[in-house]
Amino acid sequence: MALLEVKDLWVRYAGVEAIRGVSFSVEQGEIATLIGANGAGKTSTLLALSGLVRATKGSVTFAGEDITHWTTDRIVRSGLAQVPEGRSILAPLTVAENLELGAWVRNDNVAIQSDLDQIFALFPRLADRRRQLAGTLSGGEQQMLAIGRALMSRPKLLLLDEPSMGLAPLLINAIFELIQMTNSQGTTVLLVEQNARKALKISHSASVLEHGQIIRQGTGSELLADPKLKQAFLGV
């Protein structure tokens, strides 16, 4: 059974249908990707999965449980963590405090400490800056912090909303390598990206959203080779 099963999901706000009957699933251990133009409904889908906006119709099943109507904190507790678009790090807190807050839902203090060490091993740049205020980090460092903070909740599924946005070319490659590394250590990943080419390259499965509906599904390499998609998103 899939780790995440989304069935006929609808979301509307302020009279606008943002998502119209989206269905897809994410298998345990894979990197899945949602791609699509601006306003296609990618971010809305992720927000609905985390319970930050309410689905008007449809269901979300995560690890065998129907989480459609759960509150966000309960969803996070059950193992689904999101790195939001624009990072949303807590600027007036230090790097270490941001990471510790990521483990808010956990009570196993000893393991939290060792996870913190692991995050710092994963991102040595964050270790150097552990006492620095998060707001003073550069864009790339903030993105690392946001991912590290999400990992601190020990999620089974990590939702990433445009992790490469606003990053220098050099850092974009580093972030994608990091996503693959996180995945190879056992975390399932659902990725939303404007950088469709790079996202598809590292994904096992992918869905294409258009006007709130999924118009194409397949493996990353299948979609990468699809001439229609090339024209729509890759501009070649």
Added chain:
Amino acid sequence: MRNKTPSAWVFGLVAIVVVLDSFFLYRNPADFDRLLINALLALSAFVTLHARLLSLANAGFMAIGAYTSAILVVKFSWPLAASLPAAVLVCGLVALIIGLPVLKLNDVYLAVATLGFGEVVRIVIVLNPDWTGGPTGANLSTGFAYALMKQAQSWMLVAFLGLLVYFFVRMSRSRTGRAFRAIRENPSAASTMGIPLVRYRIGAFIASALIAGAAGVFYAHTVGSLDSTDFQFGRAVNILSYAVLGGAGHWLGPLLGAGVLTALPVLLRDVVGAWFEGLRNFVQLPNILNGLALMLTIVFLPGGLVALAGLRRGRRTVSEAALSREKGPVATNPGPSKEDLLLVIQDLTVSFGGLNALSQVGFEVPRGRVLGLIGPNGAGKTTLVNVITGLVRPTTGRVLWKGREIHRLSAHRIAVAGVGRTYQNIQLFGEMTVLENVIVGRHPRIRTNLATSWLWLPVERREETKALEKALDLLRELGLSHLAQIPAAQLSYGDQRRVEIARALALEPELLLLDEPAAGMNEVETARLSAFLLDLKRAGLTLVIIEHHMDLIMKVCDDLVVLNFGRTIASGDPETVARDPLVVEAYLGRD
């Protein structure tokens, strides 16, 4: 894309309040004046709240107005027609004097400072019994006799309130009203649209004091006696609660709030008190209920009653026909003058707490050129744009605009001079529609003011129509016209970026600074943006672009400056810079 029509809700709310107040007045007809005075006070609180100022000074200004007029009328035998403007003027002067220092404070600090002001006023009253009658006004030797004091009639209050409401209705549709809404949502962004923040805030504070002062004058001369305890902390909180319950987003809010909170607690006490003996004499009940209403509103309905009705100030509706009209030309302003160097950055250093965000950066932007500013995250690019637009002051060095130093000017003056910008972290006015956002961007180019709006001068309509058409042209140009009526916050990231560009172009700038305009766009959308920027360049606009999408940079820019750790590590034509080993090492990477 239909917004729910506010009219049914508005009608319902107004009807409820009218019924409630009719019943209230039926039981105590003498409370008519009190109701109107509370409405005035509510409007005075609205003016400050609407400008995002949490002021508790209204009770103090009410007291100043009341006592000034009472003294003039009783001791100097002035007629009310003269004492009203005089007392109101005194309030305005006091507001100007205390406003200048106090308005530098924000939120809670401002509330505490203005609360202190109210207490000072009360203490001055208490300590000067010869003039004011002391704490309870009971000192008969001062001669605040009812027969002398009772000068105002209800019709005067009705007329005054009516005039005030007319002013608010007109203002809400004017350039000034729009600017206040922008300030309320995002003061810093509003200032880079050319809106003079300090002037608007002082203006709102003074206007609020004038209205509270007038309310005080009417209070003194309708009640016919004065008591300093009428102007205590409780009064300040009550005034605030009218505006908060009703909502600070629309002028109707405070009127509804005052209508409900004047009548409901008293009715509850009297009607329920008919059954429960203990309640009838519970004088504090209205205050407790007001406090409770304030608390519940803030928790459950932060926008107040008017938010329930979907009322927002000055929403603009445009016909579908207007939206689908043929697109006009790109609105740019190549500028009349011919200086070759539009912008010169000289030896610029900015340090934050000992760390240099920028060190000795210098370059020139000739008119009509496109400069690309690239470099790793944290290199200081955004800081540089913030310095140019007046949001950050340089530690050393100079910024010259057409040969004139601008690095000490405030943000709105730099915008008016012709420098427009967009933000890396989107700074739209989220609750305003896309169209309103773009019109706010044109603020300094619209030649109207409060007087033209109040007097219905022809220039008002002409300028507003022009602003609307220019805004619609820009939205069409950027492919956004189908989103014109939607609150900006509801748009996707990439669309919000385009709205920012439209808003910045509405200023008709000579130089446009774009901070990561393509972030959140896919490759096709980025290519479309590149083409649009090339159009702007062809139309004569000068551009400075920060961007990580190198394809856009290489396609659009004439010159590049590369920053790393706040220092320039390379500059020159794009081809050469992109091959520079230092740049490849620090920024581009080997792909």
